[in-house]
Amino acid sequence: MNPVVIRTITRVLVPFIQLFGLYIIVHGPVSPGGGFQGGVVVGSSIILVALAYGLDDAEAMVNHRIRIIMDCVGSLVYAGIGLLGIAAGGLFLQYGIIPLPFPPARINNLMIFLIGSAIGVHIMALVLSLFLHTAKEAEVDD
Amino acid sequence: MIDLLPPNLPYFASIALLLIGLYAMISKRNLIKKIMGLNIFSTSVLLFLIAMGYREGGAPPIEAEGVTHYVNPLPHALVLTGIVVALALTSFALILIINIYKEHKTLDSEKLKNL
Amino acid sequence: MNLSLHYPILVIVILFAGAYLTLLLGLLNKKICYYLAVLFSFVSALFSIGLLLLVLENNTISYYVGGWEPPYGIELTVDPLSAFMSLIVAIIGFLVAVFSKNYIEHEIPLEKHPAYYSLLQLIIGGMQGALMTGDLFNLFVMTEIFSISGYALVAIAQKKGSLLASFRYLLLASIGTTFILFSTGFIYMLTGSLNMEDISNLLPLIDNPWVMYSGLVLLIIGFAIKSALFPLHTWLPDAHSIAPSPVSVLLSALVIKIGAYSIIRVVYTVFGERLSGGFEIIGVPLSWMASMAILVGSLYAIFQTDIKRMLAYSSIAHVGYILLGVSLASTLSLTGGIFHMLNHALGKACLFFCAGAVIYKTGKRNISDYAGLSSKMPITMAAFTIAASSLMGIPPASGFMSKFYLGLGAYQENWFFLAVILIGSLFGGIYFFRVLATAYFSSEKALYVDTKGPELPLSMLIPIVILAIASLTFGILEDVPVTLIEQAVELLLTK
Amino acid sequence: MRRINTILVLLVLSAIGFVMSLAVINMPEFGDINAPIHMHVAPRYMQMSYEETGVPNMVTAILADYRGYDTLGELTVIFAGGVAVLSVSGRKRK
Numbered sequence: 001m002n003p004v005v006i007r008t009i010t011r012v013l014v015p016f017i018q019l020f021g022l023y024i025i026v027h028g029p030v031s032p033g034g035g036f037q038g039g040v041v042v043g044s045s046i047i048l049v050a051l052a053y054g055l056d057d058a059e060a061m062v063n064h065r066i067r068i069i070m071d072c073v074g075s076l077v078y079a080g081i082g083l084l085g086i087a088a089g090g091l092f093l094q095y096g097i098i099p100l101p102f103p104p105a106r107i108n109n110l111m112i113f114l115i116g117s118a119i120g121v122h123i124m125a126l127v128l129s130l131f132l133h134t135a136k137e138a139e140v141d142d
Numbered sequence: 143m144i145d146l147l148p149p150n151l152p153y154f155a156s157i158a159l160l161l162i163g164l165y166a167m168i169s170k171r172n173l174i175k176k177i178m179g180l181n182i183f184s185t186s187v188l189l190f191l192i193a194m195g196y197r198e199g200g201a202p203p204i205e206a207e208g209v210t211h212y213v214n215p216l217p218h219a220l221v222l223t224g225i226v227v228a229l230a231l232t233s234f235a236l237i238l239i240i241n242i243y244k245e246h247k248t249l250d251s252e253k254l255k256n257l
Numbered sequence: 258m259n260l261s262l263h264y265p266i267l268v269i270v271i272l273f274a275g276a277y278l279t280l281l282l283g284l285l286n287k288k289i290c291y292y293l294a295v296l297f298s299f300v301s302a303l304f305s306i307g308l309l310l311l312v313l314e315n316n317t318i319s320y321y322v323g324g325w326e327p328p329y330g331i332e333l334t335v336d337p338l339s340a341f342m343s344l345i346v347a348i349i350g351f352l353v354a355v356f357s358k359n360y361i362e363h364e365i366p367l368e369k370h371p372a373y374y375s376l377l378q379l380i381i382g383g384m385q386g387a388l389m390t391g392d393l394f395n396l397f398v399m400t401e402i403f404s405i406s407g408y409a410l411v412a413i414a415q416k417k418g419s420l421l422a423s424f425r426y427l428l429l430a431s432i433g434t435t436f437i438l439f440s441t442g443f444i445y446m447l448t449g450s451l452n453m454e455d456i457s458n459l460l461p462l463i464d465n466p467w468v469m470y471s472g473l474v475l476l477i478i479g480f481a482i483k484s485a486l487f488p489l490h491t492w493l494p495d496a497h498s499i500a501p502s503p504v505s506v507l508l509s510a511l512v513i514k515i516g517a518y519s520i521i522r523v524v525y526t527v528f529g530e531r532l533s534g535g536f537e538i539i540g541v542p543l544s545w546m547a548s549m550a551i552l553v554g555s556l557y558a559i560f561q562t563d564i565k566r567m568l569a570y571s572s573i574a575h576v577g578y579i580l581l582g583v584s585l586a587s588t589l590s591l592t593g594g595i596f597h598m599l600n601h602a603l604g605k606a607c608l609f610f611c612a613g614a615v616i617y618k619t620g621k622r623n624i625s626d627y628a629g630l631s632s633k634m635p636i637t638m639a640a641f642t643i644a645a646s647s648l649m650g651i652p653p654a655s656g657f658m659s660k661f662y663l664g665l666g667a668y669q670e671n672w673f674f675l676a677v678i679l680i681g682s683l684f685g686g687i688y689f690f691r692v693l694a695t696a697y698f699s700s701e702k703a704l705y706v707d708t709k710g711p712e713l714p715l716s717m718l719i720p721i722v723i724l725a726i727a728s729l730t731f732g733i734l735e736d737v738p739v740t741l742i743e744q745a746v747e748l749l750l751t752k
Numbered sequence: 753m754r755r756i757n758t759i760l761v762l763l764v765l766s767a768i769g770f771v772m773s774l775a776v777i778n779m780p781e782f783g784d785i786n787a788p789i790h791m792h793v794a795p796r797y798m799q800m801s802y803e804e805t806g807v808p809n810m811v812t813a814i815l816a817d818y819r820g821y822d823t824l825g826e827l828t829v830i831f832a833g834g835v836a837v838l839s840v841s842g843r844k845r846k
Contacts (some may be wrong), residue, residue: 028812034815083823093820108807112807122830133837150776177764197785197790204803214794215813231405238412250551257756276831277831322820369838468775548792722772
């Protein structure tokens with residue numbers, strides 16, 4: 001079958017899927033959604049690339065190294081925000097106490113947003129990793 | 143018509159899913175089918191939890207003007223965690239299966255048992 | 258900033274952050290991962306020691322994560338039992354990290370070292386989290402963390418059959434975790450709360466026995482799968498014997514204990530008040546299953562030819578001892594059961610380390626290949642002897658004391674359980690003596706051992722020696738752990 | 753042999769199904785507004801979360817703030833899953 005149709009559609013769709021995913025991540029605090037859901041959507045856009053263009057092209061877009069860095073940095077940001085609470089004299093994951101020039105509810109809001117983004121970064125890399133590794137594992141079969 | 147159904151129907155549905163999944167996990171011979179069974183099985187819990195949080199006529203749990211009657215938000219948070227756990231398990235199980243197939247050239251659990 | 262306030266969370270989070278960092282820095286340098294894992298598990302062990310000292314003063318410590326008071330947020334509760342278990346996990350986890358260096362270089366290709374050390378910290382952190390949590394749903398999450406890391410660690414060496422063993426483990430254990438989540442849902446539905454303390458206060462007011470008891474039974478089945486109690490043990494022998502030896506130590510000495518610990522938590526802390534007086538509903542079936550586990554596990558162990566498989570079956574039997582103590586629910590038996598957790602953890606860890614050392618040195622894992630090994634690897638075999646005598650229950654080593662307490666508790670209840678313990682110990686004597694006799698008294702010489710250089714690298718020798726000495730010390734100074742355990746038991750039983 | 757196995761499996765499953773159905777029958781009715789689950793902890797989330805966390809979406813408020821530690825655990829679970837996949841993939845190629 002001629003892949004031109006699929007590839008063209010993919011090329012058109014991918015930016016929109018990613019935009020939608022980012023929208024879900026960013027709007028997590030006010031509407032249904034959040035880091036997990038948005039991260040999966042963004043990750044799946046690259047999976048679409050992998051399906052249409054082949055694994056190597058997807059790997060070239062987001063390679064193994066970058067994926068691991070995104071994974072670890074996302075998780076570390078979460079744990080780090082938690083530890084910030086301790087450093088500021090409060091408890092682990094206590095956001096309101098972090099010394100920023102806003103009222104506590106505002107700081108909470110900001111931190112929840114940051115955490116959502118961290119989760120989003122983590123999950124988008126992870127979903128991609130899970131897919132690409134599994135797919136590559138199945139491909140090397142001779 | 144809907145009144146004829148038992149009141150706790152969603153819970154019964156989740157129990158039915160649990161049994162179907164458990165049956166597939168135990169008695170299907172193909173490893174992929176076992177994992178499908180595992181997925182059905184863990185989905186049954188998610189259905190159960192989400193059904194638990196429903197309140198008759200409740201609004202979605204997002205703060206809105208003039209609404210005071212929401213569904214229970216806590217089970218939603220639990221279900222999200224459950225989904226993520228099931229995702230992690232499934233992906234790991236699938237890659238194990240791929241490697242098992244490469245090693246033994248079969249996915250039949252009866253044949254694998256004799257190795 | 259008073260850091261001692263934060264010990265409970267730091268013990269856990271340090272390990273998680275260490276796991277993330279290990280994978281990240283593993284991109285730059287794969288050799289550094291070992292040192293990172295040792296460093297983070299050591300820091301976590303320090304916090305764990307500090308935590309135990311704090312608990313000795315204050316009895317119970319609560320930590321409100323995020324500053325939300327208990328029924329609304331997640332609470333970490335550290336009572337003497339969890340502090341005690343946490344110390345065991347931290348110390349043995351640290352020793353496993355130390356031991357891993359040469360063994361893992363030997364068995365796992367270099368590009369997987371970051372993954373291995375990351376998983377190592379995750380599994381220890383997950384266990385610590387499960388020990389400290391005071392929240393039912395959080396217990397599920399932490400259980401899942403250490404379970405998934407456990408499946409991966411079994412498969413990581415990719416030897417023949419390890420993938421299949423890991424898959425079987427995954428399949429059965431995930432039934433267990435799903436049951437745990439289901440029953441968490443049941444209990445949440447009844448009480449509207451997920452906090453253990455809160456649930457235990459609310460449960461006596463609730464008159465809905467079907468939902469409550471099915472929730473309890475599902476919870477116990479779930480954790481019984483995790484701790485490989487007798488009819489649900491089928492995943493254990495493969496997984497524990499095929500895994501690399503440091504991983505066998507983690508799984509056999511620690512992971513199955515967390516299952517047993519969770520059963521204690523659920524039965525005594527969460528349901529303690531509701532069940533008081535009617536404990537037999539759970540206790541009687543559990544005690545019979547535990548007795549069967551002792552007999553069947555010991556019997557199977559006798560007929561094994563592979564040393565690690567023999568040790569794995571022995572673990573099934575010892576989980577039986579622990580849960581027998583738990584299910585009889587008297588002060589003596591519970592003390593014995595919890596004390597036996599310590600002794601089995603020390604003893605089994607030492608034995609698996611020794612088996613791993615022999616595999617590392619000679620590549621042999623059949624019991625018949627141990628012939629004449631005592632002259633070639635004297636320190637290893639001496640440690641093996643001490644640990645084995647501890648598990649058999651021979652006096653100077655610590656296992657005797659815990660079996661003594663267990664026996665007293667069992668005798669109070671029913672002579673049958675005492676007979677089970679004695680027969681189990683006899684079988685234990687048989688299967689360990691077989692190994693020792695081959696190693697010490699066989700006329701064959703172990704010609705295949707390379708005698709040049711030291712017996713073992715220091716990173717392997719030190720954990721073995723530490724564990725053997727600890728086994729002996731707690732046998733002679735049994736007061737030290739027993740006072741702590743009695744404090745813990747009193748707190749559990751007064752519910 | 754296979755037949756006996758099937759019968760055994762069906763027996764175990766029907767036992768589980770029977771016990772759980774009994775439990776389900778005794779549960780509070782589906783959608784009941786006044787079930788205990790909605791009375792004890794949840795009202796605080798429904799009424800106070802916007803003031804306390806500044807986030808209108810209650811699920812996000814619970815996920816990231818009230819029970820943020822669970823979410824850290826959840827993140828760690830999937831991280832463990834990712835590392836697990838890494839650890840098994842890329843096995844020695846022949």
